[in-house]
Amino acid sequence: MDVIDLRSDTITKPTGEMRRAMAEAEVGDDVFGEDPSINRLQERAAELMGKEAGLLTASGTMGNLVAVLTHTQRGDEIVMGDQAHIFWNESAGVSALAGAQSRLVPNGFQGKIDPVELKAAIRPPGNIHFPPTSLVCLENTHNRCSGGVLTPQDTKEIADIAHAAGAKVHLDGARIFNAAVSLEVPASELAKDVDDVSFCLSKALSCPVGSVLCGSREFIDDALRWRKMVGGGMRQAGILAAAGLVALDSMVDRLADDHANAQRLAQGLANIQGLDVDPESIQTNIVIFDVDHELGPSANLIAALDRQGVKVSSPGPYSIRMVTHRHITGADVDEALGRVSTAVKELR
Numbered sequence: 001m002d003v004i005d006l007r008s009d010t011i012t013k014p015t016g017e018m019r020r021a022m023a024e025a026e027v028g029d030d031v032f033g034e035d036p037s038i039n040r041l042q043e044r045a046a047e048l049m050g051k052e053a054g055l056l057t058a059s060g061t062m063g064n065l066v067a068v069l070t071h072t073q074r075g076d077e078i079v080m081g082d083q084a085h086i087f088w089n090e091s092a093g094v095s096a097l098a099g100a101q102s103r104l105v106p107n108g109f110q111g112k113i114d115p116v117e118l119k120a121a122i123r124p125p126g127n128i129h130f131p132p133t134s135l136v137c138l139e140n141t142h143n144r145c146s147g148g149v150l151t152p153q154d155t156k157e158i159a160d161i162a163h164a165a166g167a168k169v170h171l172d173g174a175r176i177f178n179a180a181v182s183l184e185v186p187a188s189e190l191a192k193d194v195d196d197v198s199f200c201l202s203k204a205l206s207c208p209v210g211s212v213l214c215g216s217r218e219f220i221d222d223a224l225r226w227r228k229m230v231g232g233g234m235r236q237a238g239i240l241a242a243a244g245l246v247a248l249d250s251m252v253d254r255l256a257d258d259h260a261n262a263q264r265l266a267q268g269l270a271n272i273q274g275l276d277v278d279p280e281s282i283q284t285n286i287v288i289f290d291v292d293h294e295l296g297p298s299a300n301l302i303a304a305l306d307r308q309g310v311k312v313s314s315p316g317p318y319s320i321r322m323v324t325h326r327h328i329t330g331a332d333v334d335e336a337l338g339r340v341s342t343a344v345k346e347l348r
């Protein structure tokens, strides 16, 4: 039985074109700023994000951490959604390494943050009991909120409040191209009102490694030092950048296929008794659904799915996440749905 792997779009492998580009990439020592492939990737990324400069990082986690290190000082407070990847999945780097405290506000439908909640969370200045709020972090698409999308207007509303209070805004745009394709707007529109954005090459865009942090020239000049400190100066990493350039040219438009497959998946799941998902709320390639308590915790269904050759992940005790990506076809989705039905029946 072929395994259908829906754990994440991070499992996508580089294309033949990427491998050829990697083999032939012009390289140099990037710590001296001399890797032509990295320089080209950074320029192209910055252009796509509508920012002055870009910086290749080893991962999305490193991009987020470097942004936080650049914008904050020890003892500052960062406001972010209570479902933020930075809070849940980045090993508390912002606390342990940046020395900043995370202040959580609720992530609502599709990952949105209520402007009133944000205003209330920002610390007023001039009180020595309070940590200064120096940064607000957004996420687009929102991983733990079923790949929900923030529109340019959603982002502007939040950014305006943060900026009025003297805070910067970092966008974890790990999957910003999924948001751009879903909304049919250029990615730069989604990053227009934030101070910096980090996006991943290694997720649905199929690169083996890498993210790019983009912002003003001044921000990137500072970020370069922090990236060096956390071990991110990668020398002849132009072999990775070469794959990134291929990805930016050829892997963005096809994300619409992943979204269509996620929609097909969500519709099929909605027809399976015991599973709860609203297909209309699925905007990109991440489908998160709830499992009825009568089927037991989601761990039971995950084990049953594993026996059926379907791999998934679990964001919570009664929920399951499935992610569509380049290696999943419409036929795989139909096959997966059949296996999910069987697994659910097994639990009854």
Ligand code: TLP
Pocket: 007, 008, 009, 010, 058, 059, 060, 061, 062, 064, 085, 086, 089, 139, 141, 142, 143, 172, 174, 175, 200, 202, 211
């Ligand atoms: N997300 C991974 C896991 O860590 C959960 C996944 O499978 O989705 N921001 C967002 C919004 C992300 O979803 C991720 C990875 C990252 C940052 C971190 O990227 P990497 O894995 O490159 O450090």
